[in-house]
Amino acid sequence: xxxxxxxxxLKKELQNHFGFDSFKGRQEExxxxxxxxxxTLVIMPTGGGKSLCYQLPAMILEGTAIIISPLIxxxxxxxxxxxxxxxxxxxxxxxxxSLNKTQTKKVxxxxxxxxxxxxxxxxxxxTKQENIDFxxxxxxxxxxxxxxxxxxxxxxxxxxxxxxxxxxxxxIDNSIPIIALTATAxxxxxxxxxxxxxxxEPIIYVDSFNRDNLFYEIDAKGTRExxxxxxxxxxxxxxxxxxxxxxxNRKSTEEIAEMLRVNxxxxxxxxxxxxxxxxxxxxxxFIMEEVxxxxxxxxxxxxxxxxxxxxxxxFDIPKSLxxxxxxxxxxxxxxxxxxxxxxxxxxxxxxxxxxxxxxxVAEREIGSQHVMEVVGYAETAECRRKFLLHYFGENYDAKxxxxxxxxxxxxxxxxxxxxxxxxxxxxxxxxDENFKINYIVNVLTGAKAQEILTxxxxxxxxxxxxxxxxxxxxxxxxxxxxxxxxxYKEIENYGILKLTDAxxxxxxxxxxxxxxxxxxxxxxxxxxxxxxxxxxxxVLLKVLKDLRKKVAKKHSVPPFVVxxxxxxxxMATQYPITVAEFEKITGVSKGKAMRYASEFSDAIKKYxxxxxxxxxxxxxxxxxxxxxxxxxxxxxxxxxxxxxxxxADNKNLxxxxxxxxxxxxxxxxxxVNIDYYIDELLEDWQKEEIYDYFREAETDSLEDALAELxxxxxxxxxxxxxxxxFMSEMAN
Ligand SMILES: [Zn+2]
Numbered sequence: 001x002x003x004x005x006x007x008x009x010l011k012k013e014l015q016n017h018f019g020f021d022s023f024k025g026r027q028e029e030x031x032x033x034x035x036x037x038x039x040t041l042v043i044m045p046t047g048g049g050k051s052l053c054y055q056l057p058a059m060i061l062e063g064t065a066i067i068i069s070p071l072i073x074x075x076x077x078x079x080x081x082x083x084x085x086x087x088x089x090x091x092x093x094x095x096x097x098s099l100n101k102t103q104t105k106k107v108x109x110x111x112x113x114x115x116x117x118x119x120x121x122x123x124x125x126x127t128k129q130e131n132i133d134f135x136x137x138x139x140x141x142x143x144x145x146x147x148x149x150x151x152x153x154x155x156x157x158x159x160x161x162x163x164x165x166x167x168x169x170x171x172i173d174n175s176i177p178i179i180a181l182t183a184t185a186x187x188x189x190x191x192x193x194x195x196x197x198x199x200x201e202p203i204i205y206v207d208s209f210n211r212d213n214l215f216y217e218i219d220a221k222g223t224r225e226x227x228x229x230x231x232x233x234x235x236x237x238x239x240x241x242x243x244x245x246x247x248x249n250r251k252s253t254e255e256i257a258e259m260l261r262v263n264x265x266x267x268x269x270x271x272x273x274x275x276x277x278x279x280x281x282x283x284x285x286f287i288m289e290e291v292x293x294x295x296x297x298x299x300x301x302x303x304x305x306x307x308x309x310x311x312x313x314x315f316d317i318p319k320s321l322x323x324x325x326x327x328x329x330x331x332x333x334x335x336x337x338x339x340x341x342x343x344x345x346x347x348x349x350x351x352x353x354x355x356x357x358x359x360x361v362a363e364r365e366i367g368s369q370h371v372m373e374v375v376g377y378a379e380t381a382e383c384r385r386k387f388l389l390h391y392f393g394e395n396y397d398a399k400x401x402x403x404x405x406x407x408x409x410x411x412x413x414x415x416x417x418x419x420x421x422x423x424x425x426x427x428x429x430x431x432d433e434n435f436k437i438n439y440i441v442n443v444l445t446g447a448k449a450q451e452i453l454t455x456x457x458x459x460x461x462x463x464x465x466x467x468x469x470x471x472x473x474x475x476x477x478x479x480x481x482x483x484x485x486x487x488y489k490e491i492e493n494y495g496i497l498k499l500t501d502a503x504x505x506x507x508x509x510x511x512x513x514x515x516x517x518x519x520x521x522x523x524x525x526x527x528x529x530x531x532x533x534x535x536x537x538x539v540l541l542k543v544l545k546d547l548r549k550k551v552a553k554k555h556s557v558p559p560f561v562v563x564x565x566x567x568x569x570x571m572a573t574q575y576p577i578t579v580a581e582f583e584k585i586t587g588v589s590k591g592k593a594m595r596y597a598s599e600f601s602d603a604i605k606k607y608x609x610x611x612x613x614x615x616x617x618x619x620x621x622x623x624x625x626x627x628x629x630x631x632x633x634x635x636x637x638x639x640x641x642x643x644x645x646x647x648a649d650n651k652n653l654x655x656x657x658x659x660x661x662x663x664x665x666x667x668x669x670x671x672v673n674i675d676y677y678i679d680e681l682l683e684d685w686q687k688e689e690i691y692d693y694f695r696e697a698e699t700d701s702l703e704d705a706l707a708e709l710x711x712x713x714x715x716x717x718x719x720x721x722x723x724x725x726f727m728s729e730m731a732n
Contacts, residue, residue, distance in 0.1 A: 008035070008060065014052075017059045018085050024049040030179075030205050031056050034142060037177045039199035041148075043190065043206040046183040046329050054144035054179055055082060058118045059091075063139030064111060067120045069146040070159055072096050075120045082118055090115035095131070096122040111138055123161040126168040135172045143169055145197065148180035149322070152192035153366060155185065156322035166197050183329070184322045187393035209325070209392045213332045214340055216384040216405040218377075221315075221343035231256060231313055232263050234341050235293060239265060241310040242286070245295040246327055248316040248351075256315060257295040264580045267293035270300045298323065307334035314342035319352050320370035321377060321391050344378040346475060353495065368489065376483045379476055381412045417515030420466070420477050425486060425499060425507050427462040433498045437489075440497060441474045480515050540607050541572040547603050551596060560700035561731040562596055563588070564667050575608055575615040577601045589669025592731075631665055634672075638662075641676045659720050666728045673728070678721055686714065690722035700727075 010028055014020050023031075027049055033040045034057040044050045058065035069075060075094040082092035090110040099107065110116045125131055149155030150162040169176055180193050194202050221227040231245060245267075247253050253269040260267035268291045270282050285291040287306055294300060298318070312331045318324045324342070332338030349371060356367040373391060380387050383398035384405040390396065403409040427443055428435075442449045443457055446464025457463060466474055478497070481487050486503035489495045499507075545568060552559040570586040582593035582601065608615060630651065637647050648658035666672060678687065693705055705719045
């Protein structure tokens with residue numbers, strides 16, 4: 001048998017079965033190893049051509065190959081893919097809980113007839129004795145364990161049932177060779193896999209995990225709002241390109257997708273809470289380029305292979321570097337430059353730690369170590385590529401990065417950390433190793449926290465000894481002391497800091513230690529990206545007001561129907577020129593921008609050119625997320641003819657505030673019909689008089705209107721209501 005196989009021309013087989021001319025990377029060696037019946041462990045990054053490593057041998061070898069995969073949802077796709085290369089459907093099948101009796105019968109018949117070369121199964125399928133008995137009767141060529149990292153508790157996707165695979169294989173036939181494959185495995189996970197599967201002297205193939213075309217960047221998230229703004233600004237740089245934004249929860253996916261849409265980016269949310277038809281459509285839209293950006297929970301991206309994803313954003317830092325690597329790995333599969341941008345904050349880390357609190361101790365310990373690695377990655381001032389590849393057991397010379405990560409692009413100086421590490425360790429020791437990070441930081445910075453005063457630790461000899469640095473600095477020092485193994489967090493006690501032997505040794509004999517404290521991830525607002533409210537250019541404002549008059553006349557509407565004053569003021573600050581830029585101006589909807597932008601942009605462009613004005617290249621990000629939720633609420637309830645005073649009550653707003661909200665809706669281009677409400681309040685003649693007044697008015701001022709109409713017959717609020725009706729009908 002072996003002799004026959006040796007003579008095989010693998011390239012020819014590849015051409016015959018799959019129509020490819022050549023192998024990628026080390027595929028050929030791996031396939032040969034499987035054909036030779038050797039246990040084989042393949043670590044290959046996604047996109048490297050992993051599946052072919054078992055598909056081709058399955059086609060060549062006698063019998064059926066069993067492919068174990070945890071992704072039931074993707075099995076059908078995998079089967080379809082194999083079938084698409086063959087004449088008959090019998091060549092590949094899957095067997096899992098989704099099949100009914102008739103379907104299972106058909107699959108079994110094909111297997112018995114020897115027509116099936118690849119059988120995809122879930123690990124659960126192998127736990128059923130009747131299936132095991134059935135497989136015993138078949139000729140099994142080999143077993144492929146896909147996503148093999150699921151075997152290890154140290155992997156990011158541990159599946160207990162994976163640990164029983166070996167036992168089940170033994171029941172079928174002890175001599176079946178195994179090929180285990182994964183796209184992500186640290187050295188520890190690799191060892192776990194080969195041990196657990198009892199692979200016999202496995203041949204291990206590790207492809208380099210380096211992806212030259214990816215640019216790695218970590219940025220401080222700041223407050224949630226600041227983080228959202230950063231995501232929008234980032235996505236704006238790549239407008240029209242495909243991108244994925246990952247967040248931890250469903251709410252964020254929707255919020256970010258909406259925020260991106262509001263800022264003119266074609267985005268959609270994707271999460272497990274959505275209807276499956278909608279999910280499929282969203283995924284298809286992304287592949288077909290109907291949607292540019294997907295804001296997803298981590299569930300998105302498994303099994304989709306879109307080559308031209310130009311960026312991946314992590315709005316929330318992932319809970320392990322495996323997750324990070326896998327998710328970022330969905331960018332740039334076509335080999336072209338792609339940008340990975342992750343936002344980091346200590347608040348998010350605390351959130352991740354809280355999520356683990358209720359897990360069993362062992363799981364918590366593993367989880368918190370993963371989180372520590374993520375923190376280390378974020379804080380490091382070393383080459384990120386080097387850090388990441390080191391994590392996956394690969395030695396990488398940072399010189400090769402060639403400025404393709406933020407740290408290599410903007411290298412920062414390292415500082416001598418000896419004294420501050422020592423101070424930290426002494427403080428922890430003096431507090432009897434009984435406190436968590438925040439407490440230690442508070443002691444070092446001399447904070448007057450209630451807890452500290454209660455314990456009288458403001459009398460501790462190290463209290464305030466580090467006050468020349470801020471909390472971020474000391475947080476960082478403590479994290480680095482942990483990464484250097486001087487201290488550790490005791491998980492059972494919710495993260496109390498304890499000294500290690502190495503830490504005690506360091507205290508006795510401190511030595512130079514270079515630290516990179518450079519990355520400051522302030523949780524509190526840094527104010528760095530507070531909205532830029534530049535000064536209004538009054539000369540331009542005058543030009544725009546004159547233009548508004550002309551345009552109003554042309555369209556036979558009052559000037560304020562064209563644009564209201566706040567919109568003109570914003571234009572005289574931002575100098576918008578394109579329709580997209582106009583849409584970002586206060587109170588300007590898409591419709592309004594389409595209708596009026598051209599005349600105004602000509603004027604602004606002319607003004608900018610004549611006066612050599614530098615337009616702000618960084619556009620103010622529209623952040624109307626919360627407002628727009630209110631907006632939707634108002635519009636839907638007005639449609640239902642709910643009295644406006646009830647809406648105000650429900651939303652805890654004064655009537656004047658509610659009127660103002662409705663005006664904002666109307667002036668940015670949405671029509672609302674509030675007749676049902678006005679009819680309750682005003683007589684017909686009152687309505688007519690106010691309406692007629694606005695038809696002729698030069699300004700939309702309420703006070704002017706009241707002066708003209710007379711306060712004997714009219715209330716300010718009535719006029720305001722009619723103004724809403726007028727604007728809604730005239731402008732939209
Ligand atoms: Zn680098």
